Amino acid sequence: MKPAIKRIIFIVILVGLWELGSRLGLWTELILPSPTSVFTALYHGFADKTLIWDLIASFRRLAIGLTLALIIGTSIGILIAKSKTADDTIGSMLLALQSVPSIVWLPLAIMWFGLNDKAVIFVVILGGTFVMALNIRTGIKNVSPLYIRAAQTMGSKGIDLFIRVIFPASIPYVVTGSRLAWAFAWRALMAGELLSTGPGLGYTLSYASDFGNMSLVIGVIIIIGIIGSIVDQLIFQRIEKSVANRWGL
Amino acid sequence: MFISINQLNKQFLDKNDQPTTVLKDIELDIEKGEFVSILGPSGCGKSTLLSIVAGLTSATNGEILVEDKKITKPGKDRGMVFQEAALFPWINVIENVMFPLKKEMSKQEATAQAKKYLQMVQLSNYLEHYPHELSGGMQQRVSIARALAMDPEILLMDEPFGALDEQTRTRLHGQLEEIWIKTKKTVLFVTHSISESIKLSDRIIVMGTRPGTILTDIKVDIPRPRREHKEDMLELEEHVMSYLKKEIDKVVSEELNHETSH
Numbered sequence: 272m273k274p275a276i277k278r279i280i281f282i283v284i285l286v287g288l289w290e291l292g293s294r295l296g297l298w299t300e301l302i303l304p305s306p307t308s309v310f311t312a313l314y315h316g317f318a319d320k321t322l323i324w325d326l327i328a329s330f331r332r333l334a335i336g337l338t339l340a341l342i343i344g345t346s347i348g349i350l351i352a353k354s355k356t357a358d359d360t361i362g363s364m365l366l367a368l369q370s371v372p373s374i375v376w377l378p379l380a381i382m383w384f385g386l387n388d389k390a391v392i393f394v395v396i397l398g399g400t401f402v403m404a405l406n407i408r409t410g411i412k413n414v415s416p417l418y419i420r421a422a423q424t425m426g427s428k429g430i431d432l433f434i435r436v437i438f439p440a441s442i443p444y445v446v447t448g449s450r451l452a453w454a455f456a457w458r459a460l461m462a463g464e465l466l467s468t469g470p471g472l473g474y475t476l477s478y479a480s481d482f483g484n485m486s487l488v489i490g491v492i493i494i495i496g497i498i499g500s501i502v503d504q505l506i507f508q509r510i511e512k513s514v515a516n517r518w519g520l
Numbered sequence: 521m522f523i524s525i526n527q528l529n530k531q532f533l534d535k536n537d538q539p540t541t542v543l544k545d546i547e548l549d550i551e552k553g554e555f556v557s558i559l560g561p562s563g564c565g566k567s568t569l570l571s572i573v574a575g576l577t578s579a580t581n582g583e584i585l586v587e588d589k590k591i592t593k594p595g596k597d598r599g600m601v602f603q604e605a606a607l608f609p610w611i612n613v614i615e616n617v618m619f620p621l622k623k624e625m626s627k628q629e630a631t632a633q634a635k636k637y638l639q640m641v642q643l644s645n646y647l648e649h650y651p652h653e654l655s656g657g658m659q660q661r662v663s664i665a666r667a668l669a670m671d672p673e674i675l676l677m678d679e680p681f682g683a684l685d686e687q688t689r690t691r692l693h694g695q696l697e698e699i700w701i702k703t704k705k706t707v708l709f710v711t712h713s714i715s716e717s718i719k720l721s722d723r724i725i726v727m728g729t730r731p732g733t734i735l736t737d738i739k740v741d742i743p744r745p746r747r748e749h750k751e752d753m754l755e756l757e758e759h760v761m762s763y764l765k766k767e768i769d770k771v772v773s774e775e776l777n778h779e780t781s782h
């Protein structure tokens with residue numbers, strides 16, 4: 272049996288048991304609403320477009336934050352890969368920063384930017400930047416010396432060597448870095464939105480919780496999970512695989 | 521003299537930062553258009569010597585002149601083929617061969633030039649393939665085409681066929697000889713196969729080890745195509761072997777001593 276089919280059967284069974292438990296009254300709707308209620312809540316959310324506005328708002332913050340994180344992360348990564356001094360100073364600090372969950376910066380961000388989009392985008396950027404920088408650094412440092420020597424015998428050096436050989440050779444790390452940056456940024460975004468103002472998926476989640484709308488809470492959690500796994504598996508893992516294949520890894 | 525290597529020495533620092541001499545007083549003159557093999561046991565410094573000629577490694581002292589110009593850095597007058605094909609996996613075959621041509625030629629000219637050399641190594645049907653889709657032998661032919669495409673005066677080859685199976689190797693020997701006759705390049709060919717060096721070269725430089733020195737310089741006076749002169753080749757093989765045997769024995773016994781002393 273194909274893994275995809277196994278997965279579908281598994282989910283169907285899980286949802287079936289959940290529905291069954293609700294109908295048998297093993298738990299109350301207040302604690303765990305039934306799949307039907309969750310589905311209805313989602314349906315209403317999409318019908319009156321609130322969830323659509325939430326998705327648009329969340330993706331806008333993510334797009335801005337992640338793009339900046341990738342650009343800044345790549346620049347820092349190149350800098351610390353190329354300069355020993357930068358690596359000894361900035362490089363070692365990155366490891367420390369990377370171990371701080373980026374949501375920790377939100378109170379600071381709110382003081383600086385106020386309780387708004389900017390603060391959330393700021394934590395998204397922090398979420399993605401460090402892991403990208405560290406991966407770019409590793410990628411550049413791991414470029415096979417053979418490629419560099421071969422390119423040198425063909426007259427390539429300096430910037431030309433970097434653009435045509437060193438950077439493309441580290442593409443597998445760029446892809447992995449981007450995937451991890453996305454994952455961290457996505458988590459940072461949700462955490463940031465929970466504590467900030469709407470619209471946004473995270474905001475709707477905390478709003479629904481405040482009003483005891485458990486069906487919507489679970490519905491939004493499911494949306495967050497589905498988006499996360501679609502982006503990771505359908506987009507990044509595919510790119511990673513095809514890159515690894517071509518790069519002969 | 522076309523290439524002249526004068527009093528070349530190379531030292532590396534070992535683990536304890538002590539200098540060890542890898543090449544000692546190398547003296548070698550090579551004429552334009554010659555096919556010269558460098559033969560020697562593992563670790564005698566063949567790759568190091570080739571890499572100094574390529575300009576990738578600097579000598580500790582001594583110098584290498586090509587047409588009276590001292591070599592200090594890599595240049596397009598010297599193409600290099602490594603033991604592993606060293607093709608760039610992110611671009612296809614023809615783009616790999618065009619790599620050295622990007623700056624000095626229009627795209628059209630570069631494409632034409634690349635196609636010409638890919639045809640020479642009989643890979644015209646694989647222009648759009650990516651390196652990971654080719655066999656080891658095909659990859660090595662692409663890297664030969666790539667080195668030839670920038671039309672260097674000198675072709676440096678470091679055990680280019682070392683990783684290939686016997687049949688592929690034999691076929692590539694034929695192709696390389698043809699290319700050499702057609703293009704009149706000066707070839708410096710590193711190998712540790714005696715028969716390979718006899719099959720291909722005008723001269724064989726036999727190196728000894730620890731430190732790497734030139735033991736002897738043997739002229740191969742067998743008319744081409746050489747496969748029609750099996751007897752002469754075998755005879756020369758014995759002759760070369762007599763030089764190499766002592767060196768190989770030396771390496772083996774040193775390694776054995778090294779092991780027992782631990």
Ligand SMILES: Nc1ncnc2c1ncn2[C@@H]1O[C@H](COP(=O)(O)OP(=O)(O)OP(=O)(O)O)[C@@H](O)[C@H]1O
Pocket residue numbers: 532533534542560561562563564565566567568569712
């Ligand atoms: N970068 C380096 N630093 C220190 N020692 C080196 C370095 N490169 C080579 N050596 C040493 O120099 C010696 C010669 O190496 P080289 O690779 O030139 O040998 P070789 O003749 O090409 O051997 P093989 O036939 O196995 O390829 C070896 O003992 C090696 O350990």
Ligand SMILES: [Mg+2]
Pocket residue numbers: 566567568678
């Ligand atoms: Mg070698």
